[in-house]
Amino acid sequence: xxxxxxxIDLNTCVGCxxxxxxxxxxxxxxxxxxxxDFDPYGREPEGVWYNRIMTYEMGEFPNTQVFxxxxxxxxxxxxxxxxxxxxGASYKREQDGIVxxxxxDCIGCKLCSWSCPYGCREFDEADKVMKKCxxxxxxxxxxxxxxxxxxxACVLTCPARARFFGDIEDPNSExxxxxxxxxxxxxxxxxxxxxANHYLPRTETKIHIDEHLLRADNPLFLEVVRRHHVGx
Amino acid sequence: xxxxxxxxxxxxxxxxxxxxxxxxxxxxxxTLWGKNTALPKHMVVFSSLLSLVLIGLGAxxxxxxxxHKLRAWKAIRRFRTSWLSREAVxxxxxxxxxxxxxxxxxxxxxxxxxxxxxxxTFLLGWLxxxxxxxxxxxxxxxxxxxxxxxxxxFLDMYLMLGSSAFLAxxxxxxPRWVGTYVFLTFLFVTLGLFFRLAFNIRQAFLKRxxxxxxxxxxHNRPIRVLDTGTTTTNYCTExxxxxxxxxxxxxxxxxxxxLTFVVPIFLLLYVWISGKNQYAFYAVTFASLLVGSxxxxxxxxxxxxxVQNLFYGLYPEEGYKLRKGFMEWKKTKITYR
Numbered sequence: 001x002x003x004x005x006x007x008i009d010l011n012t013c014v015g016c017x018x019x020x021x022x023x024x025x026x027x028x029x030x031x032x033x034x035x036x037d038f039d040p041y042g043r044e045p046e047g048v049w050y051n052r053i054m055t056y057e058m059g060e061f062p063n064t065q066v067f068x069x070x071x072x073x074x075x076x077x078x079x080x081x082x083x084x085x086x087x088g089a090s091y092k093r094e095q096d097g098i099v100x101x102x103x104x105d106c107i108g109c110k111l112c113s114w115s116c117p118y119g120c121r122e123f124d125e126a127d128k129v130m131k132k133c134x135x136x137x138x139x140x141x142x143x144x145x146x147x148x149x150x151x152x153a154c155v156l157t158c159p160a161r162a163r164f165f166g167d168i169e170d171p172n173s174e175x176x177x178x179x180x181x182x183x184x185x186x187x188x189x190x191x192x193x194x195x196a197n198h199y200l201p202r203t204e205t206k207i208h209i210d211e212h213l214l215r216a217d218n219p220l221f222l223e224v225v226r227r228h229h230v231g232x
Numbered sequence: 233x234x235x236x237x238x239x240x241x242x243x244x245x246x247x248x249x250x251x252x253x254x255x256x257x258x259x260x261x262x263t264l265w266g267k268n269t270a271l272p273k274h275m276v277v278f279s280s281l282l283s284l285v286l287i288g289l290g291a292x293x294x295x296x297x298x299x300h301k302l303r304a305w306k307a308i309r310r311f312r313t314s315w316l317s318r319e320a321v322x323x324x325x326x327x328x329x330x331x332x333x334x335x336x337x338x339x340x341x342x343x344x345x346x347x348x349x350x351x352x353t354f355l356l357g358w359l360x361x362x363x364x365x366x367x368x369x370x371x372x373x374x375x376x377x378x379x380x381x382x383x384x385x386f387l388d389m390y391l392m393l394g395s396s397a398f399l400a401x402x403x404x405x406x407p408r409w410v411g412t413y414v415f416l417t418f419l420f421v422t423l424g425l426f427f428r429l430a431f432n433i434r435q436a437f438l439k440r441x442x443x444x445x446x447x448x449x450x451h452n453r454p455i456r457v458l459d460t461g462t463t464t465t466n467y468c469t470e471x472x473x474x475x476x477x478x479x480x481x482x483x484x485x486x487x488x489x490x491l492t493f494v495v496p497i498f499l500l501l502y503v504w505i506s507g508k509n510q511y512a513f514y515a516v517t518f519a520s521l522l523v524g525s526x527x528x529x530x531x532x533x534x535x536x537x538x539v540q541n542l543f544y545g546l547y548p549e550e551g552y553k554l555r556k557g558f559m560e561w562k563k564t565k566i567t568y569r
Contacts (some may be wrong), residue, residue, distance in 0.1 A: 017461075019463065044464040044465075045464060046465065046466060047466075048467070049290075049461075049466070050461065052460070052466075052542075053461045053463035054457065054459065054460050054461050054543055055457075055458040055459040056443075056447070056455050056456065056457055056458060056460075057455070057456050057458050058247075058453050058454070058455045059453060059454065060454055064457065069447070069543075072288065080373075083310075083313035083314060084313070084314050084315070085310060085314060086306075086307035086308075086309065086314040086316040086317035086320060087303070087306040087307055087309050087312050087317075088306075088309050088310050088312065090534075105303070105306055106297045106300070106303075106304045107299060107300050107304055107306060107307060108298050108299015108389050109297065109298055109299075109307070109316060109473065110297075111314075111316050111367070112470075113467075113471065114233075114371055114373070114374070114538070115373065116373075116540065117373045117539050118537075118540055118543070119468040119538075119540030119541075119543055119544075121468045122301070122468070123467050123471070124467070126486050126546070128299030128300055129299055129300070132545055168340070185448050186448065187424075187446060187447065187448055188445065188448070188539075189448055190445060191372075191373070191443070191539075196510065197540075200446075202299060215301050218483070224285065
């Protein structure tokens with residue numbers, strides 16, 4: 001059975017938020033929109049986003065790494081949000097494994113969001129229904145688009161080419177190859193949800209910096225070097 | 233978790249309704265075996281009517297939790313998989329059955345049909361209560377709730393509310409059995425106190441997941457959240473983390489304990505020991521339980537920590553633990569010469 005999913009390369013994701021922005025733009029104008037915004041030009045803008053980019057720092061100063069984690073619905077193969085829905089508004093499509101919400105049946109009880117360990121569902125206060133990433137199902141099956149355009153908006157817009165889309169059960173797909181070749185992993189494996197979206201771990205990189213490349217006039221850099229030598 | 237007032241309202245109204253009907257019908261049921269004198273008609277009718285009004289008010293109140301109230305009937309569709317769907321079906325059926333029971337008693341039809349409907353109403357009420365409790369207990373992503381204690385405690389609170397409400401209404405009939413009801417209320421409240429204590433103690437020993445686990449990273453790498461993608465709150469941070477509530481918990485939990493358990497236990501003990509049948513004390517016991525339960529349910533929601541808070545750095549931390557089986561994060565090395 002097919003299972004469409006996103007594969008995100010954490011090596012190349014630079015956290016530019018282009019995927020989130022384009023997702024918001026496409027899904028506001030397309031079949032599953034609009035995604036409401038509240039106080040968009042005020043002090044506390046708030047709204048519905050299918051895709052959010054989180055930034056984490058790992059390690060201890062000065063040996064830290066910053067990485068960005070784009071997180072949208074993971075289209076779990078054992079989606080816990082589906083069986084708890086009292087109306088059947090949340091459902092998983094058999095033909096491609098995409099988890100969708102039927103807005104006409106959603107009563108807005110929010111129980112599906114309580115049952116998602118990833119926080120990937122958002123309640124639209126304007127429409128009073130639960131919304132989530134659709135993997136741009138209205139793009140990927142749109143035959144009026146050229147074949148190379150039949151991908152989710154986030155994949156098409158990523159300037160770093162950090163996102164891949166495809167059937168992770170099909171050995172001929174790019175997504176499948178990426179997961180197998182680069183050891184793709186999933187979030188929260190212990191939760192038993194079997195997420196379809198995968199992440200590609202960062203690979204080991206050794207950078208040698210010659211002395212003459214160090215900027216002696218950069219006080220912050222010198223501080224790092226000083227601490228490194230002192231062993232702090 | 234953000235406490236939804238509509239669901240707390242449903243707990244109080246449905247709890248009192250099902251509990252009150254349980255004790256009212258139980259007295260009627262005992263007459264079948266000659267163990268009791270029947271309650272006066274006006275007592276049964278008043279008690280059943282109150283139960284019906286309460287479950288009706290509960291249903292109306294709970295609908296405020298829904299985004300689309302007019303579509304609420306659709307909740308019956310997924311009875312086979314959803315506890316919320318089961319709750320809707322059983323609670324609705326309980327209300328209907330209760331209406332028939334009330335009509336039968338009002339028109340003095342007290343034979344086989346009366347008791348059959350009474351038993352059915354009793355079963356539907358408790359199936360509804362169990363389904364409500366399971367909505368919380370089956371959520372394995374809120375570890376504080378994901379325990380059989382949640383169900384036991386939830387059902388016991390229905391009995392606490394019901395027995396104390398019944399006790400408060402004993403002035404409607406000859407209080408020959410009032411001592412038994414004082415004892416039962418005392419028993420359920422004491423049991424509730426133990427369940428609540430166990431619930432709180434369990435929280436201290438919970439093995440919570442860490443951010444490393446959420447991100448599938450080794451446990452010996454300290455990780456912290458730098459940015460969560462938006463500069464303000466969003467649905468997830470508002471719904472699953474209630475900052476003001478967390479700050480108030482040290483105040484609300486002790487008050488909830490005092491009003492739900494301490495005050496009723498002392499009042500019941502006083503009545504029991506003194507042997508004085510004082511209805512005002514029963515009324516105060518019920519009122520204290522009702523207000524205490526409101527605070528207790530509020531605290532129950534706020535105490536719940538959803539695991540998705542990990543991604544926002546809002547989950548209680550337990551430190552970093554080294555466990556095997558997680559994907560190794562390959563370190564980027566930068567050397568200076």
